[in-house]
Amino acid sequence: MFKVLKKIISVGSVTEDIPEDETFAELGKQVKTKLKKSFSGSIAIRAVDSGSCNGCELEIHALNNAFYDAERYGIHFVASPRHADILLVTGPVSKHMEEALRRVYQATPEPKWVIAMGECAINGGIFGENYATVGSVEKVIPVDLVIPGCPPTPTKLLQGILTLLNQHNKK
Amino acid sequence: MNKTLIANPWLNEVVEQLDRLAVEFTHSHQQFHTFNIANNDWSRCAEALNSIETRFSGLWADQQDNAMLVTALFVFEKHYFVATTRLTQPPFELLSLSSVYPAANRMERHMKDLLGVKPLDSPDIRRWTRHQAWKNNEFPLTKEFPVKRESQRITEGDSKYHFFQTQGSGVSEIPVGPIHAGIIEPGHYRFQIMGETVLNLEQRLGYTHKGIEKLAVGKSPDQLLKLAARISGDSAVTHAWAAAMAIEQASSIIIPNRASYLRAVLSERERIANHIGDIGGICNDVGFAFANSQCARLRELWQRTNLSLFGHRLLMDTLCIGGVTVDINEEQLAILYEELSAIDKDFSKLIDIIQDYPSLDDRLATTGYLPESTAKALGCLGYVGRASGQDTEVRRDAPYPPYDKYQVQQVLRNEGDVLCRLQIRVDEIRASFKLLSALLHGLAQGEIKTSTVNIKPASENIGIVSGWRGETLAFIRLDEFGNIARYFPRDASWLNWQALEALIDNNIVADFPVCNKSVNGSYSGVDL
Numbered sequence: 001m002f003k004v005l006k007k008i009i010s011v012g013s014v015t016e017d018i019p020e021d022e023t024f025a026e027l028g029k030q031v032k033t034k035l036k037k038s039f040s041g042s043i044a045i046r047a048v049d050s051g052s053c054n055g056c057e058l059e060i061h062a063l064n065n066a067f068y069d070a071e072r073y074g075i076h077f078v079a080s081p082r083h084a085d086i087l088l089v090t091g092p093v094s095k096h097m098e099e100a101l102r103r104v105y106q107a108t109p110e111p112k113w114v115i116a117m118g119e120c121a122i123n124g125g126i127f128g129e130n131y132a133t134v135g136s137v138e139k140v141i142p143v144d145l146v147i148p149g150c151p152p153t154p155t156k157l158l159q160g161i162l163t164l165l166n167q168h169n170k171k
Numbered sequence: 172m173n174k175t176l177i178a179n180p181w182l183n184e185v186v187e188q189l190d191r192l193a194v195e196f197t198h199s200h201q202q203f204h205t206f207n208i209a210n211n212d213w214s215r216c217a218e219a220l221n222s223i224e225t226r227f228s229g230l231w232a233d234q235q236d237n238a239m240l241v242t243a244l245f246v247f248e249k250h251y252f253v254a255t256t257r258l259t260q261p262p263f264e265l266l267s268l269s270s271v272y273p274a275a276n277r278m279e280r281h282m283k284d285l286l287g288v289k290p291l292d293s294p295d296i297r298r299w300t301r302h303q304a305w306k307n308n309e310f311p312l313t314k315e316f317p318v319k320r321e322s323q324r325i326t327e328g329d330s331k332y333h334f335f336q337t338q339g340s341g342v343s344e345i346p347v348g349p350i351h352a353g354i355i356e357p358g359h360y361r362f363q364i365m366g367e368t369v370l371n372l373e374q375r376l377g378y379t380h381k382g383i384e385k386l387a388v389g390k391s392p393d394q395l396l397k398l399a400a401r402i403s404g405d406s407a408v409t410h411a412w413a414a415a416m417a418i419e420q421a422s423s424i425i426i427p428n429r430a431s432y433l434r435a436v437l438s439e440r441e442r443i444a445n446h447i448g449d450i451g452g453i454c455n456d457v458g459f460a461f462a463n464s465q466c467a468r469l470r471e472l473w474q475r476t477n478l479s480l481f482g483h484r485l486l487m488d489t490l491c492i493g494g495v496t497v498d499i500n501e502e503q504l505a506i507l508y509e510e511l512s513a514i515d516k517d518f519s520k521l522i523d524i525i526q527d528y529p530s531l532d533d534r535l536a537t538t539g540y541l542p543e544s545t546a547k548a549l550g551c552l553g554y555v556g557r558a559s560g561q562d563t564e565v566r567r568d569a570p571y572p573p574y575d576k577y578q579v580q581q582v583l584r585n586e587g588d589v590l591c592r593l594q595i596r597v598d599e600i601r602a603s604f605k606l607l608s609a610l611l612h613g614l615a616q617g618e619i620k621t622s623t624v625n626i627k628p629a630s631e632n633i634g635i636v637s638g639w640r641g642e643t644l645a646f647i648r649l650d651e652f653g654n655i656a657r658y659f660p661r662d663a664s665w666l667n668w669q670a671l672e673a674l675i676d677n678n679i680v681a682d683f684p685v686c687n688k689s690v691n692g693s694y695s696g697v698d699l
Binding site for chain 2: 048081
């Protein structure tokens with residue numbers, strides 16, 4: 001137990017303001033305020049892999065590590081679409097996931113938004129449109145925001161989520 | 172048969188066994204020793220090989236003209252060799268290998284779904300990769316089938332698959348997925364339970380099938396590497412290296428010394444990142460959040476270096492045919508050294524804490540036990556195999572440059588539980604730290620890509636590399652223009668997923684996440 005405490009104290013807090021963009025920390029603050037005002041302080045995301053290579057998922061995981069710590073802005077990843085405000089969809093939508101994606105959208109309560117994350121979700125990426133893939137999330141469910149990248153870095157991902165929040169009010 | 176074969180004792184033994192069961196074959200030797208087996212003797216060949224404990228490694232089919240060439244890769248006493256059989260006319264049917272090698276089952280079903288080669292007398296011939304995106308008389312990998320179809324038909328969900336059933340008083344069933352808990356790839360799990368205890372688990376994959384094998388056809392070798400890096404995002408270097416190796420060996424391309432070292436550096440970095448992440452994940456699944464935060468911290472730092480030095484956090488697109496696309500200067504080399512020594516220390520302290528936690532042992536020891544005999548029957552690879560007495564390691568047993576200059580030390584255990592698989596990963600990380608340090612020392616000056624890339628048309632070969640999940644294959648055949656005619660990547664998960672179904676028996680449902688994480692198979696890597 002002492003070892004754990006010692007380690008926690010010696011490492012300290014590594015959570016940092018988002019690098020690369022000076023205005024970003026400011027934006028984060030604004031959105032936190034916005035979340036407080038329009039979203040009761042928090043927003044819930046369900047990540048949906050519709051056939052990705054798992055690269056995007058690794059970066060979504062990274063978004064929750066101590067460096068990025070999306071929770072501090074009130075962004076939570078939830079286990080069920082029924083608890084979600086946002087669906088974060090990755091992958092070119094394999095045909096085998098088409099129906100599941102449609103159903104997960106139906107299961108998400110209104111108001112809801114969809115983010116297409118990564119090149120595949122936006123335009124099929126390297127897989128494109130073929131006998132086994134639909135080729136973009138937009139062809140299956142309405143998309144509110146896209147976040148390009150292969151995969152998008154956690155920074156890009158967070159920026160995207162914050163941009164979306166800034167565009168909308170939950171009514 | 173050809174009696175003049177044999178100067179090698181191991182080969183001699185293989186031939187003896189084939190003769191003993193009167194298997195009709197011819198032998199040739201290209202990159203691998205190859206046995207051409209008569210159609211009717213295909214499963215008997217497997218029996219003969221299994222009798223001397225030959226390990227099954229992979230199986231695929233290739234449509235050549237109007238024939239189907241079915242190929243299996245085997246390993247006997249650390250020597251790889253190939254068995255093939257040619258089906259000259261439809262119906263393409265072949266006696267199944269799965270009753271001898273259960274590991275072959277999913278690959279046979281995949282082969283049937285994509286190419287129409289039907290396994291006969293198989294214990295399980297249900298469809299595997301095919302759901303509802305194409306019909307049972309259509310075979311996407313055949314030449315007649317178009318890459319893209321014009322039909323705008325919405326693909327329905329796959330509700331007609333016949334799962335195994337368990338009946339009896341008190342037995343109930345939990346269907347989970349394809350979209351299941353957390354941030355994870357899609358797959359379906361069907362639990363039959365009695366109270367909390369799992370009686371049977373059946374897995375259904377194929378949800379992320381993206382037509383990778385079909386898309387590969389017609390691509391140039393360098394384009395293929397981009398695709399290979401995206402078979403499983405956590406194994407970008409592994410699959411790209413396997414594909415590059417197959418093409419380079421088929422075309423007799425020798426990559427520069429520096430390039431091979433850099434590939435190994437990238438590959439070891441991938442291994443370390445994934446193992447560290449998974450150790451955190453395993454601890455997290457039994458509620459030890461501290462370890463997860465710390466491991467995620469180390470992984471993040473590691474990935475940031477990947478980005479700043481190699482241009483990509485997951486190291487995608489760092490390989491090309493003939494070498495690598497990234498180089499490091501002296502200053503960057505110093506950064507790598509410094510980082511390595513820092514992470515080594517940090518990791519050791521962390522592991523001291525993790526291993527000193529009795530409540531963690533309590534949750535992980537005896538959980539998800541995979542007996543040695545099951546691991547052997549399923550041909551488990553990497554850490555899953557090595558925690559249950561299956562000692563496979565390509566870097567040591569069939570070393571390719573630069574690993575041929577180093578002794579890769581791997582620990583073998585047989586406790587077979589989650590704790591053991593975690594410990595094996597710790598051992599692998601430590602071995603990789605040492606190896607990485609040696610690789611950085613050994614990094615010679617020179618080119619990072621060979622100046623002479625002459626792709627040999629109409630050639631074929633199998634690339635075999637060690638990924639972080641274990642032995643990884645890539646079969647590649649080039650057409651007469653030097654483009655890809657057939658690509659089959661065999662991720663280690665093909666052989667490890669079936670272990671998950673076995674090791675969950677008699678555990679409680681609530682321990683499924685930690686058992687799953689301890690295996691961590693790739694969904695995308697097998698759905699293709």
